[in-house]
Structures are given as structure tokens and as C-alpha cells.
Amino acid sequence: MKLILILLSPLILVTGFCAESPLELVKDGVPSATIVLSEKPTAGAQLAAYELQHIIRLMTGAELPMVRNESQIRGIPLYVGESPGTVRRNLKCSDFGPEEYTVRFFPDAIVMMGSDDPEYGKVNYNNPQTYPRLEQNLHASLYAVYDFLEQFCDVRFYLPGDLGIAFTPGKTLAIRNYRDIRRKPFMSAMRNVNFCDPDIPGFRDKPRDLALLKHRWRMATNYGMANHNTMSLFYRYWGPANPKHKALANLFIEKRPEYFAQGYDGKYSGFMPWAYPGDPDIPSQVCSTNPDVIRILAGQAVNAYRGGENPGSTYPHYRRISGMPFTYPMLFEDNNFYCKCKRCEASLADKPQAERKAWRYFNFVNAIAGEAAKSEPGAGIGAGVYSIPYVERIPLHKNLSIQMMLGIHAWYLPGVQKHHQEFYQAWKKKAGNRPVTLWTYMLAPCWDARRFYKYNQFFPGFYPEATVRIFRQFTEDGVNGWFCETFLEFNFLEIFLASKLCDNPQFNAEKELEEFFSRYFGNAAKPMRQYYKEVEDTFWNPENYPAELRNRQMGMLVLGAHTDRVNWALGTPERLAKLDALFREAGKLAANDVERARLNLFENRIHRQMMEGRKKFEQRESVRSVPVPKLVVPMLSKAGDKIDWSRSECVRNFKTLFGKEDATQTEFRIGHDHENLYLSYCETGAPPEHVKAKNDPWLNSIEIFVGKTVGYPFHHIVVTPDGIVANYLHKEVNGIVSYGKIPLPAKIVNRQEKDGWEFQLSIPLKSLLPDGQGTVRAGDELYLNIMRSRTGGPALAWSPTFDESYLRSLYRMGRIRLAGAKPSAGFAIQEDFTKIKRLDERKWRIPNHAAKSGHVTLEKGGLHFTGTTFIVSEQLFSASSGNEIIINIAASGTGKGYAGICGYQQLPGETRKEIAYQNQIFELKEQADNYRLTLSLKDAKNAKMTHIKLIMGPIAGATMTVNQVNMKIR
Structure with missing residues (x-):
């Protein structure tokens, strides 16, 4: 077994027994210890005992007996959760604060216990539905067991399932260098992750394994969460929900359309087809200024504070944990179609347009917080600055918590990082002594590839080193909680490191990162470390991205940066060849079935899709060379x-x-x-x-x-x-x-x-x-x-x-x-040559070849032409077949003159080309006369006209002076 030195931190209290001799839990494959539960153990203690038993069995092949009667103890008792044996040692659950726990070593026993909620339902280790909830539920005895396994048994939890657990196998398990621990997680508000669905056939993680991984990573949500949470009003006051959802349908009370956003009738703006299929009037939001809406939502917060449930809400079981702040989550629904009623519009009338989104939201949550405080002064509201601009003068109710949404997966872009840091620092300062939590997006580039642009296979983004730097800042700043959305199969290492830092800022993440490769990949560690390093150095280097993207402002989520061309500019053929060579080298070095299985998982989830993705991208590039019609x-x-x-x-x-x-x-x-x-x-x-x-x-x-x-x-x-x-x-x-x-x-x-x-x-x-x-x-x-x-x-x-x-x-x-122009009573061209001193080159042009065939001069009487020269308007007008052009020209001279149009076609994205020429000839007189010419525009045989220019000049042998010209398009 490896010797583990315990890293001390201000969060860890070191007390009690210290011994030099090892404590043997398993010797030569035979159990030397017994797991002990009370007769009526909490759910947290039950799951902790199962986990302890299972992981020691993985390590040694021996199954420690699990008993509830102390008379059955054989060897060292491992007390999990409160029991008579812990009470005799003056350790009770009630002695611990929220999420606090201990690992205590006695001469004759080891105790692993903490604050557990008094929930005693039977836990079925194979059924995650029986596990303690992660939301507003205390199960710190489980944390004690995980600390024991990590600190004293050298276990690491990287991925779901047994394959994701790293340890040193052996027939004997002896605990050395042990010290007592008493602590609680650093970020008390939350440490939680949403795993976005992996879509890899044959490699989907089991719900049980995902649930256990979240517990192993000490995931929990206690307070400080902000999320979309007004939907319960729809079910109660918009209309009965789809009968397929009977529980929701039964919530309906009465129709109250005034509770909802006005101005969207018939627009399907609510996007709730599961609940109200075919309803074109389903509203997008609640009316944020309706007093009844404020009262109802405040009532939900008070109800949750008092331990009641709120069916139909996003968090129906949200409740207060004694000894912790309480903030009920509240965001608008996830769209920008806000109420247009007179009251809502009036409430923002004096606010600058750029600030209205922020004022609308904080007026809303401040009102809810104020109303809730009337009944329960401790009932707060979890507010979220979700794509909401910072506005200094907006007041914040004292009972708010502030959650910031940050797309840290794009902090490799200097413009994004600068904007986000300014946003983060401003809101953190404004929050004052209110709880501050974060909702981070660690989704790129998978989200862009799978969900946004749909090219599906992509060059991955690893950034464990950057993650450590970012989360060290968050912990140093005293952030109270962290929630994350991610794709586990690609960024599990980043989430592992982040969760450990949120649990304990003294965690040596840099050392742990380097050890990960030997712990997890074993003999294949060196090439896999190089693989990760190559990907991170590529993905997190701003110089590898277009200059325009590096400095672009992209909001707070920063989704959509990785078009396939941006992404595959990272995954060049040369870089993929290097990564493939490293992976093949790792495969040759793998020395046992576990190492080969982990490499196989990496290949099927990450490496193969990358290699295939480059080929698909090159195929798309070939398709892009085929012009679209x-x-x-x-x-x-x-x-x-x-x-x-x-x-x-x-x-x-x-x-x-x-x-x-x-x-x-x-x-x-x-x-x-x-x-x-x-x-x-x-x-x-x-x-x-x-x-x-x-x-x-x-x-x-x-x-x-x-x-x-x-x-x-x-x-x-x-x-x-x-x-x-x-x-x-x-x-x-x-x-x-x-x-x-x-x-x-x-x-x-x-x-x-x-x-x-x-x-x-x-x-x-x-x-x-x-x-x-x-x-x-x-x-x-x-x-x-x-x-x-x-x-x-x-x-x-x-x-x-x-x-x-x-x-x-x-x-x-x-x-x-x-194509075409809408008929207009006004003139497209109206020029009096007798009143100008020089031709405006922005309006008129004499082509070079025309200048060689005669002269055009501006004289007192107008524009004078000799030879066969002509002039063309530089002004381009939309017109096409179906339009009629009326040209009125006042001119004098000898011989014949003409006026007409040059017709052009300009297809989208292409240069304009001349496709048609139409004119009418008129007989000139010595005295100026007015000529009215009418042209019905006609397309060329194989091309449709989109634009025209006016052209005029004399026929060969004529002279012409034009006093005035105007043109209308009908």
C-alpha cells in the first residue's frame, strides 16, 4: 500500500488518537474488520456502509461483514453513522453542524460519521432512487467514508462505475499514518454538476453509477441556487396541462390570463408543447409586475422555508436546512418574450434600454423577497444574473443570494475573459455579505458540435491546468457555491479537480493532476499525459483562434464559438497524427486488463470520434466547394x-x-x-x-x-x-x-x-x-x-x-x-445640369471607352455631348422585369439622342454583371424640348434583372445638350 500524508487545512481539525502501528482491515484476503451500523441507520449511513464495503472488496477481494449488532463484530469495528458504539465515544449526529463530519481513530475502533438527516428508509445499493437526495439533504457520514477511503486507503474517484475508481490492489489493506479529521466542505451553498447526456452507443453510463459518482464527489445543493421557476403558475392558472401528465393537470385552479405575459396571443411563444400541445396562445413568461403573481411566488418560498412542497415548480421538494441560509430559486423562464402590459411597460419607461432587462428582473425578485419576508424574515430568494448586464444603481433586497452564470470554458479568449472578470468582480462586490454562487458552463466544444452546429464529431477541449487556476481564484474570493453543466465523458478530469477544490481549497490540485495519469492509466501514463498536454496547449491558446473571435463579446454563456472550421483549425492533420501516435504508444504500454479497458473507454469516447471527425470535416469542406444554387x-x-x-x-x-x-x-x-x-x-x-x-x-x-x-x-x-x-x-x-x-x-x-x-x-x-x-x-x-x-x-x-x-x-x-422595386411617386434621379458647376463623380461616370469616342462637357446651358460618347449614372437602383421606367429628359441639339438603362444581375454573394440594355431614341431639336420615354424592363433570356443604371448619349453624328433629366420607377 502507498503511504498517504494528510494535508492539513483550516477546515480540518486534527485531534485525538495517533498511533504508529498500522491498522489492518484485511490481511491476506481475510477480513480483519467489521462495518457497524445502528439498528436504525440513516440513509446516509447505509449508503456509506455499502460504499465502504464495495470499494474495499474491489481493492482486496475481501468483503467486510456489515452488522447492526455489536456482538457480531469481528476484528476492528468500523462505525459508520451514529450508533451505540459512537455514543459511548461521545459522538452523536446532533453534535455536528450542517455537512460537518469526522473520521476518528480510537485504539479499538474507527468512527466515520457526520450530520445526517433523520431519514431511515431502506437503501438498496442497486437502486439510486433509494439514495439520499443531493438537494437540501444532509448525509455527511457518507463524506466521512469517502475521506477515509481517499486519505487513508489512497482511493480516487474519477469516473462512474468500478472502472473509474483508482486504487492499488492487494490482499492486505493496512491503514498507516492516520490522524483524526473533523471538517466540512468549504463551499457550503452547493457543489453540484449536471451531466449533459452522452450519446455514445454502448458507452452510456448507468444512472446508478452516475448517482454514486456525484456522491463520491461530495455533490450537494443546500442554498444559493437560481433557476427558471415560474412554471407552477402556468399549471394552476393558465389551463389544465396535457392529461398525459396527470399530476400537472390536477394542479389547475382557474383561468387567470392576467397573470401571464401580454402581447403574444397566437404566437406559440411559450414553447411548452408537452404541457399545452397545439395552444398558440401559451404565454412565454409570467407578468412580473402583477401583485398576485408576486404574492403566489413569495408564498411558495415561504412554504418551502417551512418544509412544505410546491408541486409543479422546478424544485417541488426544496426546503430549508437548519443552520444554513435559505434562498428559494427564482429566474424568469428561458426566453426573452417579456410581458408588454401597460403596468410592466410603465415600470421601465424611465430606464435606459440597455438596463431594462436588469431592472425588470431585480424589480421582480426584490418584490418576491420583500413579500416573503413579511411572513418569514429568513425566507430568501435565489437570484441569478443570467445574461443580465451589471447596473450599479439597481438595489438588492437583503434576503437575496446572487448566482452568476459564467462560460469559463471560453476563458481562453481574451475578450471573453476580460468581460467575464469585470462582470464577476462587479456583481461580487455589489452582493456584499449576501451569498455568492456560480453556475459555470464547461461544455465547449462538445455543446457547439452536438447541440448547436450539429457537426457532432470534434477536436476535444481539455483544460485541467486552466481549471485549477480558475477555481483557485473562486475559492480565494470566498465564493459560497458552485454548479456546473458539462459533458462528463470529455471533461471528467476538470470536474474532478474543480469539485475537490470547492470541497477543500487546500487540496493540492497541481500534484493531483500529475498523479492522475499514473493512477488511472498506469503504465500508459507518460504518453497519455503528453496527449492531454498537447490538447490543452492547443485548445487553451488564444493564438489558435481567429483574431475576430479572440476579442468578440459573446455574452456570459459563450456558446457558439466553435463552428466546425474554428474547431478543426485546432485539429490539424499534423496534430491529429501526433495525438494518434501518442495513443497508439499508450496502447502498447498498457500492461493489464484495467489499463486496456480505460484506454478502450478513452478511445471510444474521445479519440476515435476525433479521428473520424477530421475526416468528416474534410468531406464537408469538399461539399462546401460545391456551389449552392x-x-x-x-x-x-x-x-x-x-x-x-x-x-x-x-x-x-x-x-x-x-x-x-x-x-x-x-x-x-x-x-x-x-x-x-x-x-x-x-x-x-x-x-x-x-x-x-x-x-x-x-x-x-x-x-x-x-x-x-x-x-x-x-x-x-x-x-x-x-x-x-x-x-x-x-x-x-x-x-x-x-x-x-x-x-x-x-x-x-x-x-x-x-x-x-x-x-x-x-x-x-x-x-x-x-x-x-x-x-x-x-x-x-x-x-x-x-x-x-x-x-x-x-x-x-x-x-x-x-x-x-x-x-x-x-x-x-x-x-x-x-428583385424589383416597389412603385414610387418620387424621382429616383432628378438632375438639373444647368445649376451645377461640375459633375459629381459619385453620381455620374463617363466610361473610358466612351471618352475616346467624343466629349462630354458641362456648359452653361447643360451637359453637352459630341461624337458617340455617353454617360452612365453611378447610382444603382433595384428594378426588374415588371417595373416600368419613366425617363423625362429636357434636351436640344441636332440628330438623334437616346436614353435608356443598363440592366444588371447580382446574385447573392456574387459580383454584379451586366445582362441587358434597353433604350429609346428621340429626334433632337435646336430649341430645348421635353422628351418622355417609357421602358418596360425585360429580363435577359437566361438571367433575371435585379438592378439598373441610367444611360444617355447622342447617336453617331449628332450633338446633344441635356438641360435636365429625371427618372421614375413604376
Whole structure:
């Protein structure tokens, strides 16, 4: 066995018995000790005893007997939790403060016990539902056992399951250099983690193993938490929830719409389809100024303080722990659709726009805290500055705790770290003596790859050394609690180190980090340490990121930084070759089944997906070299309900998602009239669909994706063969990607026949894009794709995605530009050449080749032309077929002159090119005369016009002086 020296800290009280001789718990595979529980042990003591027994069995192969009757003790008694044996030694649970515990060595016994809640239900070691809760539950006897195993048995808990427990196996277990310990965790408010779901088939951790790991890492939430917690009002006062959720449905009391955010009727803004399916009016938030809302939520806080339950809330069992502060969690729901009622608007009328989010929230939680304090002065509210700007003059109720949300996974970016540190320091100072806790995001780059951009496989981000530095700052600053969201399979080492520092700031994390590799990977330690070092030095180096990203302000969560190109700029082929070589070397060095199993787990969770991810990225880069289709959306004319499709843009015969030809004949047409976007689709010769997919929106439909950008938010419009149109909004709020049904005032004419399907769809331009992206106007560029989902044959698309998932292939959306100009009574051009002294080069240009064919001079009487030269307006105007150009020109001269337009096409993202020329010739007179010219714009044979410029000049042999010119677009 290794000899362990106990690191002393201010949190550890060293007292009592000290002996030189080792205490043997197992000798040559035979138990020399007995685990002792009381006749009625707490749940915490029961689980602690099972853990002690199980881990010693792993280490030695021997199972220590577990008894509740002292007469059955054989060898050294290991008292776990309070029992008659501990009481005789003057140790009772009631003697300990919240979460306090001891490991005491006596000449004839070892005691491991602490403050445990008086919960005595039977613990089934195989059923995590029977374990002590992590929330507002004391089970410090369990902490005592874990300290004993770590400090005196040299055990480490790195990952779920037996494979994640590191120890030195042997047939004899003897405890040496033992000292008494009495302590409690440093961060008293919370030390807890949410493990985001791993999606690796065959390697999903069991719920039991995850629950045990959280206990082994001393996870707990006692107070200081802030979270979205207004949903109970919806179940009680919006309407009965879906009967599938009977407990929630039974909470309904009466309809009180005034309790909820106003201004969102018919907009599906609540995004609660599980509770209120199909309800377009479901509100997004509560009304934060309604006195009844304040009273009800304050009542929940008081009820929890008094030990009651709050069904339907995020924390129905939240309660007060005696001897600790109490703060009831309270955040708005996770969206930005706040109440627009007169009272809410008036409450913010005198506040600067940039401060309103902060004022709205703190007015809300301050009011709840004040109301709760009327009944229970100790009932506080857990407030959270969740993407809320710091505002110095906002008052804080004395009963608030402050939780800050920080995306520390991106503190490698100087701009982000500077902004976050300023935010953190400002709020920490403002909190004063109120409890301060943290909610950290340690999700990158996995979140961006899996949840945000959907490229799934990625270059990993390790940062254990940075984690130690960051959490040392937090503990030195006296932060009271820590909660984290992470992907355990990628960042377990970071979370292990962070949790140990939050438990004990004197923990030698730097030493522990270096020892991890030998403890866990054994003989493969050296190359695996180099592997981790290479990844961290790459991931945490700001110079490896684009300059724009290094200094960008990205909010507090900092989700979305790792596009696949940013991520794989880290995972270069050369770097992956180096990492792969290190991993192969580690595989050769592994000397036993445990080391090989741990490397196998690492390969299946981290290394293989990285190596495959680089190949997938290179495939996507190859796909990106295939241009996406682009088109111009022309103006259409409409008489009543009848649309003239003759000028529409037509795309025939969609290809498969992978760019292959298909036998189905399709025709897609598109146009607009400044009010509506018109879409027409027709197909013939399609293979028959499966019966079950007849009108299934996800199996047999046209799916239309449209947005202002290539990412979120975007609309997803679904048309089924029976003529039903549905619209879904895909959005991202605070890094969370979601979608939900929203209204769309579209009109459809649909016809389905045995061998074909066609429809014409009109969508108001003001409703085409998600809220906040504005009304679509002529000249706007949009991202669009049309997909034909079906079961009878391969799915088709206007822009092939080269991927079966549209969410993974948003970058393959085609691009469109709306052409044409809305008729205007004003002049597009209005120039009087007799009143200017020189030509404005920003408005007029004489092409070089035209200057060689004559002269253009500005004289007292106007603009004088000789030869065959001409002049072109530098002003570019949106116009297309369907527009009429009126040119009024006042001119004199001899011979003939002309005026007209040069027509251009500018596809999205491309340079403008000239595609058309139209003019009208007029006979000049010696005396100035007025000429009115009318041009009906026409597209080129294979190109739609998007812009025009005015052109004018004399015909060969003529002279012309232009006094004035103006142009209108109709």
C-alpha cells in the first residue's frame, strides 16, 4: 500500500488518537474488520456502509461483514453513522453542524460519521432512487467514508462505475499514518454538476453509477441556487396541462390570463408543447409586475422555508436546512418574450434600454423577497444574473443570494475573459455579505458540435491546468457555491479537480493532476499525459483562434464559438497524427486488463470520434466547394386571386440530397409582388408512398427552410399532400437550440392526384422571417432550401445537402435575392445640369471607352455631348422585369439622342454583371424640348434583372445638350 500524508487545512481539525502501528482491515484476503451500523441507520449511513464495503472488496477481494449488532463484530469495528458504539465515544449526529463530519481513530475502533438527516428508509445499493437526495439533504457520514477511503486507503474517484475508481490492489489493506479529521466542505451553498447526456452507443453510463459518482464527489445543493421557476403558475392558472401528465393537470385552479405575459396571443411563444400541445396562445413568461403573481411566488418560498412542497415548480421538494441560509430559486423562464402590459411597460419607461432587462428582473425578485419576508424574515430568494448586464444603481433586497452564470470554458479568449472578470468582480462586490454562487458552463466544444452546429464529431477541449487556476481564484474570493453543466465523458478530469477544490481549497490540485495519469492509466501514463498536454496547449491558446473571435463579446454563456472550421483549425492533420501516435504508444504500454479497458473507454469516447471527425470535416469542406444554387426572385403580377407565373423563376427536377438525378419530374416556381412570396410546386412520376406516410409532415411533405442568415433563427414551413401548412420556428436562446410550432398566415391552393401533386402557396413577406429579422423587401437576400421528404424514394432538394439531416447541413441552404422595386411617386434621379458647376463623380461616370469616342462637357446651358460618347449614372437602383421606367429628359441639339438603362444581375454573394440594355431614341431639336420615354424592363433570356443604371448619349453624328433629366420607377 502507498503511504498517504494528510494535508492539513483550516477546515480540518486534527485531534485525538495517533498511533504508529498500522491498522489492518484485511490481511491476506481475510477480513480483519467489521462495518457497524445502528439498528436504525440513516440513509446516509447505509449508503456509506455499502460504499465502504464495495470499494474495499474491489481493492482486496475481501468483503467486510456489515452488522447492526455489536456482538457480531469481528476484528476492528468500523462505525459508520451514529450508533451505540459512537455514543459511548461521545459522538452523536446532533453534535455536528450542517455537512460537518469526522473520521476518528480510537485504539479499538474507527468512527466515520457526520450530520445526517433523520431519514431511515431502506437503501438498496442497486437502486439510486433509494439514495439520499443531493438537494437540501444532509448525509455527511457518507463524506466521512469517502475521506477515509481517499486519505487513508489512497482511493480516487474519477469516473462512474468500478472502472473509474483508482486504487492499488492487494490482499492486505493496512491503514498507516492516520490522524483524526473533523471538517466540512468549504463551499457550503452547493457543489453540484449536471451531466449533459452522452450519446455514445454502448458507452452510456448507468444512472446508478452516475448517482454514486456525484456522491463520491461530495455533490450537494443546500442554498444559493437560481433557476427558471415560474412554471407552477402556468399549471394552476393558465389551463389544465396535457392529461398525459396527470399530476400537472390536477394542479389547475382557474383561468387567470392576467397573470401571464401580454402581447403574444397566437404566437406559440411559450414553447411548452408537452404541457399545452397545439395552444398558440401559451404565454412565454409570467407578468412580473402583477401583485398576485408576486404574492403566489413569495408564498411558495415561504412554504418551502417551512418544509412544505410546491408541486409543479422546478424544485417541488426544496426546503430549508437548519443552520444554513435559505434562498428559494427564482429566474424568469428561458426566453426573452417579456410581458408588454401597460403596468410592466410603465415600470421601465424611465430606464435606459440597455438596463431594462436588469431592472425588470431585480424589480421582480426584490418584490418576491420583500413579500416573503413579511411572513418569514429568513425566507430568501435565489437570484441569478443570467445574461443580465451589471447596473450599479439597481438595489438588492437583503434576503437575496446572487448566482452568476459564467462560460469559463471560453476563458481562453481574451475578450471573453476580460468581460467575464469585470462582470464577476462587479456583481461580487455589489452582493456584499449576501451569498455568492456560480453556475459555470464547461461544455465547449462538445455543446457547439452536438447541440448547436450539429457537426457532432470534434477536436476535444481539455483544460485541467486552466481549471485549477480558475477555481483557485473562486475559492480565494470566498465564493459560497458552485454548479456546473458539462459533458462528463470529455471533461471528467476538470470536474474532478474543480469539485475537490470547492470541497477543500487546500487540496493540492497541481500534484493531483500529475498523479492522475499514473493512477488511472498506469503504465500508459507518460504518453497519455503528453496527449492531454498537447490538447490543452492547443485548445487553451488564444493564438489558435481567429483574431475576430479572440476579442468578440459573446455574452456570459459563450456558446457558439466553435463552428466546425474554428474547431478543426485546432485539429490539424499534423496534430491529429501526433495525438494518434501518442495513443497508439499508450496502447502498447498498457500492461493489464484495467489499463486496456480505460484506454478502450478513452478511445471510444474521445479519440476515435476525433479521428473520424477530421475526416468528416474534410468531406464537408469538399461539399462546401460545391456551389449552392442561387436565384433571383422576380416580381409577379396578380389579378384578384390569379397569379401570373409567366415571369417567375423556374427550377426543374430537384436532385437527391446527395446530388444525384432522380426520375421524379418536379417543377418549382417562385416570385413575389412586394406583399407576398409566391411558391408553386408540381411533381409527376413519383413512386408511391407508404400508406402510413400518406400525410405525415415528417415523412411525406415539402419542407421549406428560410432565414435571414445561414443559422438560427429560421422558419421551417411544412406542406403535406392534403394541403395542410404548418410553420416551425427553430431558434437559439442562451445557447439552447429548440423549435416549436408558430402561426403563419399562408394561403394554399392544393391539388393531389393519383400520379402527381401540385400546390401554389402565398406567404406574406412580413411573416416570412422570424420575429426580429424584419419584413422582407425587394433587394433583400435570404437563405432558402426546399426539400421533398418522402418514403417512396430518396428525399429531394433544390440545394443538395449531402447529408440526411437538415440541421447538420444548414450551410447548404441556397440563396435568393428579391428583385424589383416597389412603385414610387418620387424621382429616383432628378438632375438639373444647368445649376451645377461640375459633375459629381459619385453620381455620374463617363466610361473610358466612351471618352475616346467624343466629349462630354458641362456648359452653361447643360451637359453637352459630341461624337458617340455617353454617360452612365453611378447610382444603382433595384428594378426588374415588371417595373416600368419613366425617363423625362429636357434636351436640344441636332440628330438623334437616346436614353435608356443598363440592366444588371447580382446574385447573392456574387459580383454584379451586366445582362441587358434597353433604350429609346428621340429626334433632337435646336430649341430645348421635353422628351418622355417609357421602358418596360425585360429580363435577359437566361438571367433575371435585379438592378439598373441610367444611360444617355447622342447617336453617331449628332450633338446633344441635356438641360435636365429625371427618372421614375413604376
